[in-house]
């Protein structure tokens with residue numbers, strides 16, 4: 001897992017008062033993780049908003065993920 005990239009979906013962005021992606025990254029201590037590629041993607045799980053954007057970010061690091069995302073979405 002040492003080289004694993006970290007993708008976190010900050011869901012419930014459609015609900016007023018939900019933690020935004022910056023708050024999520026602070027709470028999880030991601031800003032202190034200097035040797036990892038990580039990304040917090042704002043999302044809404046009920047509509048799927050943000051899902052593709054998160055997966056697109058991930059494809060920058062993995063050719064197989066790129067093929068998967070572009071085949072199924």
Ligand SMILES: Nc1nc2c(ncn2[C@@H]2O[C@H](COP(=O)(O)OP(=O)(O)OP(=O)(O)O)[C@@H](O)[C@H]2O)c(=O)[nH]1
Pocket residue numbers: 011012013014015043044045046
């Ligand atoms: N409006 C909205 N509802 C969501 C979203 N994501 C999850 N929910 C709803 O939140 C409820 C709890 O979702 P779960 O997937 O069971 O999540 P959980 O981890 O058990 O609970 P939470 O800690 O509340 O997220 C369900 O009714 C979901 O439909 C979202 O992005 N927007």
